[in-house]
Amino acid sequence: MAGDALDQVKPFIDHLGKPMGVASNRPPHALGEDCLHNFLGMIGIPIELFSTFPNDGPIILLTESAKSDPNLITNVKAQLETGKTVVMTSGLLRVLEGKGIEDLVELRTTGMHGFIGAFGPGAGTALGDTNRPILFPQIRFLTNDAWPVIRGIAENNAFPILLMNQYGKGKLFVLTVPDNFTDL
Numbered sequence: 001m002a003g004d005a006l007d008q009v010k011p012f013i014d015h016l017g018k019p020m021g022v023a024s025n026r027p028p029h030a031l032g033e034d035c036l037h038n039f040l041g042m043i044g045i046p047i048e049l050f051s052t053f054p055n056d057g058p059i060i061l062l063t064e065s066a067k068s069d070p071n072l073i074t075n076v077k078a079q080l081e082t083g084k085t086v087v088m089t090s091g092l093l094r095v096l097e098g099k100g101i102e103d104l105v106e107l108r109t110t111g112m113h114g115f116i117g118a119f120g121p122g123a124g125t126a127l128g129d130t131n132r133p134i135l136f137p138q139i140r141f142l143t144n145d146a147w148p149v150i151r152g153i154a155e156n157n158a159f160p161i162l163l164m165n166q167y168g169k170g171k172l173f174v175l176t177v178p179d180n181f182t183d184l
Contacts, residue, residue, distance in 0.1 A: 021048035022087075023057035025066045032064030033091040039181040058084055064091035073100040076172070080104065083169035090137045090176040105165045105172055106145045110138045113179065135179040139163065149173070 024037060026049050037047045040061075047061065053075045054060055060079060066072055066088075073096065076086050093101060094109040101107075113135045136152060136159055150162040163174045178184065 019046075021046035022059055022061045023048050023050060023054035024061040024063065025050055025053050025069060025072075026063070027051055027066065027068045030065035030068050032067055032095065033089060033177065034065070036063050036065075036089065036091075036177065036181055039184050043184050055079070060084065060086050062086065062088040062092050064089060064095055066092060067095045072096070073104070077104060077167075080170035080172055081168035085171045085173065087173040087175055090139060090174060093139070093174055094137070104167050105174070106142050107163060107165070107174055108140045110140055112138045134183045136161065136176050137179070139174065139176055146174075 022045060024047050026037065028051055037049060041047050048054075053066075053069060053071070055075070055078075060076075062072070062076070069075070076088075079086050090109065093107060097108065133154070134152070139160055141148075141160060141163055146160075146163045146165040148158070148160040148162070149164050150160075151158045152161050153159075159176070160174075161176045163176075165172045165174075
């Protein structure tokens, strides 16, 4: 079956261009937020994994698995200073606390979890099963330093899901990953 499918695309494969994904660093045998790249791919975010820090792309995604890179903070800082965008997950933020991330952003994980119902834009359009909460790690942020681009709301509380912080010429985003990746 796979061979037949390949035969069907061969006539126009040269016209497709070069496939690209969001560059992401996952060192060999790294652990942390295991399989998150797969879940992000399943919701439509193309991921291109690199075993070393990818310096070439305009956007870099870093999950907790990047924590084993001894030069991670230095590389992230260099990317931001040159005007590039770095997206890191809440899991990576948590493990980098006390290891230099404080020089780049004033965000802190609290160790607590908040929940949101499945509500969307406006006055809270129902998006699905609102009886099943979606649990997110809570991140503390200073409103003059970081800006919540996407928020979840529950019981009159807002929880940041995507925070943005400017550093140098670049932007650092922190994606708050739900406890259950299938909630993405």
